[in-house]
Amino acid sequence: MKKLGVIVNPIAGIGGRVGLKGSDGIEIVRMARELGARPEAPSRAVVALKIVSRIKDSIQVITYPNGMGEDECRQAGFSPKVIGSIRSEETTPGDTEKAAQQMVAEGVDLLLFAGGDGTARNIYNAVRHKVPALGIPAGVKIHSAVYAVTPRGAGEVAVMFLEGGLTKNRVAEVMDIDEDAFRNGLIEAKLYGTLRVPEESRYVQSAKSGGLQSEKDALQGMAAEVIGSMHDEECYYIIGPGTTTRIIMNNLGLENTLLGVDVVRNRHLVAKDVAENQLMDLIKGKRAKIVVTVIGGQGHVFGRGNQQISPRVIREVGRENIIVIATKEKLASLKGKPLLVDTGDEALNEELSGYMRVIAGYTDYVMYKVGY
Amino acid sequence: MPRDKHTLLRKFHQARWDEDMIFEMSVPGERGVLVPRAENGIRAEVGDSTSVIPDQLRRKTPPALPEVNQLRVVRHFTRLSQETMGVDVTADMSMATCTMKYSPKVQEHVAARHPGMTEVHPLQDEGTIQGILEMYYKLEQFLKEISGLDYFCFQPGGGAQAIFTNACIVRAYHAARGDNNRTEIITTIFSHPANAGAPATAGYKVITLMPDENGYPDLEAMRAALSQRTAGIFITNPEDTGIYNPRIDEYVSAAHAVGALCSYDQANANGLLGIARAKESGFDLCHFNLHKTFSAPHGCMGPATGAIGVSKELAKFLPVPQVKFDGKSYSLHYNRPESIGRVRSFLGNAPLILKAYAWIMQHGAEGLREVATCSVLNSNYLEKKVREIPGVAVWYAPGKRRLEQVRYCWEKLKADTGVGTEDVKRRMADYGLQHYWTSHHPWVVPEPFTLEPCESYSKDDIDEYVAILRQIAREAYEDPEFVKNAPYNSTIHKIPAPSINEPERIAVTWRQYTKKRLK
Numbered sequence: 001m002k003k004l005g006v007i008v009n010p011i012a013g014i015g016g017r018v019g020l021k022g023s024d025g026i027e028i029v030r031m032a033r034e035l036g037a038r039p040e041a042p043s044r045a046v047v048a049l050k051i052v053s054r055i056k057d058s059i060q061v062i063t064y065p066n067g068m069g070e071d072e073c074r075q076a077g078f079s080p081k082v083i084g085s086i087r088s089e090e091t092t093p094g095d096t097e098k099a100a101q102q103m104v105a106e107g108v109d110l111l112l113f114a115g116g117d118g119t120a121r122n123i124y125n126a127v128r129h130k131v132p133a134l135g136i137p138a139g140v141k142i143h144s145a146v147y148a149v150t151p152r153g154a155g156e157v158a159v160m161f162l163e164g165g166l167t168k169n170r171v172a173e174v175m176d177i178d179e180d181a182f183r184n185g186l187i188e189a190k191l192y193g194t195l196r197v198p199e200e201s202r203y204v205q206s207a208k209s210g211g212l213q214s215e216k217d218a219l220q221g222m223a224a225e226v227i228g229s230m231h232d233e234e235c236y237y238i239i240g241p242g243t244t245t246r247i248i249m250n251n252l253g254l255e256n257t258l259l260g261v262d263v264v265r266n267r268h269l270v271a272k273d274v275a276e277n278q279l280m281d282l283i284k285g286k287r288a289k290i291v292v293t294v295i296g297g298q299g300h301v302f303g304r305g306n307q308q309i310s311p312r313v314i315r316e317v318g319r320e321n322i323i324v325i326a327t328k329e330k331l332a333s334l335k336g337k338p339l340l341v342d343t344g345d346e347a348l349n350e351e352l353s354g355y356m357r358v359i360a361g362y363t364d365y366v367m368y369k370v371g372y
Numbered sequence: 373m374p375r376d377k378h379t380l381l382r383k384f385h386q387a388r389w390d391e392d393m394i395f396e397m398s399v400p401g402e403r404g405v406l407v408p409r410a411e412n413g414i415r416a417e418v419g420d421s422t423s424v425i426p427d428q429l430r431r432k433t434p435p436a437l438p439e440v441n442q443l444r445v446v447r448h449f450t451r452l453s454q455e456t457m458g459v460d461v462t463a464d465m466s467m468a469t470c471t472m473k474y475s476p477k478v479q480e481h482v483a484a485r486h487p488g489m490t491e492v493h494p495l496q497d498e499g500t501i502q503g504i505l506e507m508y509y510k511l512e513q514f515l516k517e518i519s520g521l522d523y524f525c526f527q528p529g530g531g532a533q534a535i536f537t538n539a540c541i542v543r544a545y546h547a548a549r550g551d552n553n554r555t556e557i558i559t560t561i562f563s564h565p566a567n568a569g570a571p572a573t574a575g576y577k578v579i580t581l582m583p584d585e586n587g588y589p590d591l592e593a594m595r596a597a598l599s600q601r602t603a604g605i606f607i608t609n610p611e612d613t614g615i616y617n618p619r620i621d622e623y624v625s626a627a628h629a630v631g632a633l634c635s636y637d638q639a640n641a642n643g644l645l646g647i648a649r650a651k652e653s654g655f656d657l658c659h660f661n662l663h664k665t666f667s668a669p670h671g672c673m674g675p676a677t678g679a680i681g682v683s684k685e686l687a688k689f690l691p692v693p694q695v696k697f698d699g700k701s702y703s704l705h706y707n708r709p710e711s712i713g714r715v716r717s718f719l720g721n722a723p724l725i726l727k728a729y730a731w732i733m734q735h736g737a738e739g740l741r742e743v744a745t746c747s748v749l750n751s752n753y754l755e756k757k758v759r760e761i762p763g764v765a766v767w768y769a770p771g772k773r774r775l776e777q778v779r780y781c782w783e784k785l786k787a788d789t790g791v792g793t794e795d796v797k798r799r800m801a802d803y804g805l806q807h808y809w810t811s812h813h814p815w816v817v818p819e820p821f822t823l824e825p826c827e828s829y830s831k832d833d834i835d836e837y838v839a840i841l842r843q844i845a846r847e848a849y850e851d852p853e854f855v856k857n858a859p860y861n862s863t864i865h866k867i868p869a870p871s872i873n874e875p876e877r878i879a880v881t882w883r884q885y886t887k888k889r890l891k
Contacts (some may be wrong), residue, residue, distance in 0.1 A: 080677075226713075321651055328561070328814045331582060331814075332814040332815060336584070336585055363578065364568070365578065366561075366579075367590070367593040367594070367596055368595040
């Protein structure tokens, strides 16, 4: 009988919706809780585990106590073997590493973990290439290529792997960015190491691709296209994070937050680096548009680094008012995979699916598929 | 440099002359030609001929041209012309999407030497250029038959201008119906990029479709993009992948259903001649590049002509003049009040018309069809051999035959060895091959190369080509650094070439060069 190890980093993703750019460090977690944030990891882990529960009679699940996997496994219908113990109330990176080491010792065939880049680093420290691992995306920052593109995808890949349908592994990058630098507007992803990941290109994400020299002109054109369409003086423009959207702000001569969400109206900055609540207060009952870009190599439009633009914000704005900007190079780097929406709300994900007109330059568009 | 009978490889070294640039050869006062002063009688009659140029347009200082005598100029350019791969007016098969076929010498000779071509002036009376007009008229009849469309115009000076002209005709058509809201053109990422660029230049917004998993343009995406704002679709088939889209009529019908027109880019029609026509696919407009499919040389080696074809309904919007024949003589007609106007002076590039006309006459209808079958056969033979080379893959539509060209992929070679398509391309020069065409940007297929042997290449030519690619792949697996630093036997060694979008590092004139070099 195949053994599946499950580890959930119960606080992963907590900093996202309240605009804290990450969840590394006890202080940040405390701040996030004070801001009313809830962790994303448990519910995302359950989505993935429910898919795996299709084969629950033919596998053994080994996990860690309470919020580190046990709760999620039970919710998904498993009766897992629970090992180890957690000392304090708030779990730490040390707990993740200890859990991973013990699961390797238990001889698991696959380690399924839910978290973000920080979690992937902990898994890497403990596991290296000893057993294959696969991430359920639940963190704020996901630059690492060890994550499935969505929680459902993680479940599908785990099933295929445990049933013997996937035999190949791929060495995938564990990346992370310095959250302090990130909060100060600097983005620099570092390679920390690699994990062995089941090979399945449709569901497992590739590492974020860097920009290309030839994209510069297209980026300026995209900014001109978006700015040129700002006729409605009453309309709020919610500008999502990223270096692509930053060009719009630069060309408007406005301050901006590289990894946060800014709000513009009538070409003036209305609010900077907003949390979800603020955003909702601002736009409730008003006309608004969302401007977001695509994460290169992965294709996420919502649910990676822009959790402030939450399901209720997206519903308030409306699908027709979502402006996606991405160069053709970036779209080509997706190798035919659709743009992805992972808002945390499955019904909304489905509503957003279909085709969207992506702005790829000045009066230059690509009609592109959106999925989840 | 004899070719090895077994490996088909040769020891090759390209010619190299350590030539100065012509500007560096300048000696003050030297002249190639001394232009005589006009005789007194003429000067008395005409006066100072330069005085007809307004003062503000006249140079204050003479141009800084190199001062070099004739002998040196001839020797200089002869040597430069030897630093090539030995082709003179036509390039190599590896430039796919371009249809670089062999251009027969005979029409080059006639176009360059026949006084009926070389000694005429475009403003001559039409009664004195009946031969040229006859070729225009007959070539139009040929292309009507090849495409199924009703009228042709040979004014555009290239493929992109042909697409631009077609975009203008599309706008004129909608405007004539009182519909001025159609501001969008739809094209595909694997269509020649002029189908996006030229309509944009004509003022349209352009929506591009990406391929689906079989490599065809995403039909559902097109349906999502079509609306009352769609003026037309501009599409190639087969696209750059070489895969013929058998459902093309569905794309055309979907566009027609919202009132849009459909323009077929047949710049490269080598896989289709005598087999499939624009009309039967339902298209309203098309264009052929006479400098591709119809053998006239191109790629900086000859002027170009994009021949545009339209349906009867669109004929009134074509540029003027039109060549007509009344059974006795040929004449030029200008009476098209709804014409979009001229896109080029006079009749366009008459020598191109001659070459295309001659080429079609040489082949006949059966011969044209044989060109298509032969170029598809050549490409399929090449593909089978290239697929066997380690590190090569072909994306999309497994098991489906390509037509006249194939987009290949070195992604595996790059992953295995670090040697990518640009490295392989440079190394080819060491074996005497012109480098191949990679792909238009963006590279949807990673590490791409695109080959199109046309009908020109023999089996032996193709075998040698494959042997060279196979040898380079072997070198990449054995010694990747060696391939990455190629070429070694070329006119120049590897230089870190600035990208074409780094204008601050590029000099295309001597003046720019001297300025930027000093920086």
